[in-house]
Amino acid sequence: MDRxxxxxxxxxxxxxxxxxxxxxxxxxxxxxxYAYTVHNPGIKSLVVxxxxxxxxxxxxxxxxxxxxxxxxYTRGYCxxxxxxxxxxxKRGMDVGKAFLRQCDLVDLSEDFVHLVKAxxxxxxxxxxxxxxxxxxxxxxxxxxLGNMKARLRMMYxxxxxxxxxxxxxxxxxxxxxxxxxWTLHGDVGDFGPIQNLYKTEVYGIANWLxxxxxxxxxxxxxxxxxxxMPTDGLGIGNGDLAQLLPDWKGTYIEGYREIDKELIRYQxxxxxSNRRLGTVAHRHIQTKFKRENPYSPSREELLEEWS
Numbered sequence: 001m002d003r004x005x006x007x008x009x010x011x012x013x014x015x016x017x018x019x020x021x022x023x024x025x026x027x028x029x030x031x032x033x034y035a036y037t038v039h040n041p042g043i044k045s046l047v048v049x050x051x052x053x054x055x056x057x058x059x060x061x062x063x064x065x066x067x068x069x070x071x072x073y074t075r076g077y078c079x080x081x082x083x084x085x086x087x088x089x090k091r092g093m094d095v096g097k098a099f100l101r102q103c104d105l106v107d108l109s110e111d112f113v114h115l116v117k118a119x120x121x122x123x124x125x126x127x128x129x130x131x132x133x134x135x136x137x138x139x140x141x142x143x144x145l146g147n148m149k150a151r152l153r154m155m156y157x158x159x160x161x162x163x164x165x166x167x168x169x170x171x172x173x174x175x176x177x178x179x180x181x182w183t184l185h186g187d188v189g190d191f192g193p194i195q196n197l198y199k200t201e202v203y204g205i206a207n208w209l210x211x212x213x214x215x216x217x218x219x220x221x222x223x224x225x226x227x228x229m230p231t232d233g234l235g236i237g238n239g240d241l242a243q244l245l246p247d248w249k250g251t252y253i254e255g256y257r258e259i260d261k262e263l264i265r266y267q268x269x270x271x272x273s274n275r276r277l278g279t280v281a282h283r284h285i286q287t288k289f290k291r292e293n294p295y296s297p298s299r300e301e302l303l304e305e306w307s
Contacts, residue, residue: 018264020204022204022205025201030062033191038070044072046063046075047168048157048189049079053091053171053228054230055176055202061218063099064099064100075160077160078104080107080108088231095225098220099221108149108153108156111152150183154186167191169189169190169191169192172187172194172195173197174197175199175263176199180283198260199260245258259280262278263281263284
């Protein structure tokens with residue numbers, strides 16, 4: 001970017017309440033892992049699922065930075081299931097092998113097929129022609145199958161964590177959280193180093209690692225994840241932006257910048273604004289139930305006497 005573009009982006013970040021001190025963000029995330037392991041000395045390893053996307057890549061780098069001081073072993077697992085493209089798997093393995101002590105490829109496709117067949121024969125039959133199903137029926141089938149994929153992966157990761165006295169790292173970011181762009185009981189792990197960073201900031205961290213940091217091993221492995229289409233890896237839609245901004249024609253990074261703008265604007269204005277909600281704000285509202293999960297009525301509610 002030329003100087004004018006850098007200044008324009010910086011001004012936009014200030015207006016959006018985003019931050020661009022990426023080295024500080026990375027160091028603080030690594031320190032947080034160290035502090036967490038100090039207070040929980042039983043943790044011997046950090047386990048992460050490597051999807052081939054930017055979020056798991058940045059998370060893997062943070063684990064790489066934190067591990068020596070925290071005295072923990074880092075383990076990555078690339079877990080393709082039927083619909084994952086080979087490029088996603090390759091990116092996940094390349095980053096995992098570069099940044100983590102160990103990274104294994106475990107194809108869960110066969111286990112997934114057996115699981116679906118055992119749970120619901122009708123869904124199993126629909127699975128083989130789900131790409132041709134139209135409308136709500138096709139969408140429901142894809143979402144159900146996608147949820148099972150996410151939960152099967154998490155089951156595997158938690159088993160590895162138990163085996164190696166570890167914890168599972170979350171790779172979700174704040175944008176995904178606010179949009180409910182994750183699977184209940186399928187994505188959320190034990191420690192989320194980037195959970196409170198917007199997707200725009202995660203892209204900024206990756207860009208800083210590639211272009212401005214002195215980490216010479218980073219550019220070759222991170223660049224493909226920067227350029228790749230963001231996807232949930234579940235086979236539900238044609239990439240994240242197709243679900244969030246169906247008519248978007250720009251780059252992925254610019255698209256997420258627009259999404260983050262709308263999210264931040266809505267959070268600032270929603271109590272007093274009557275303007276028409278956009279797609280992003282509407283999705284934020286519609287997925288509120290996820291952010292309140294599990295919901296438990298208060299003790300006062302449960303013990304309340306009714307006349």
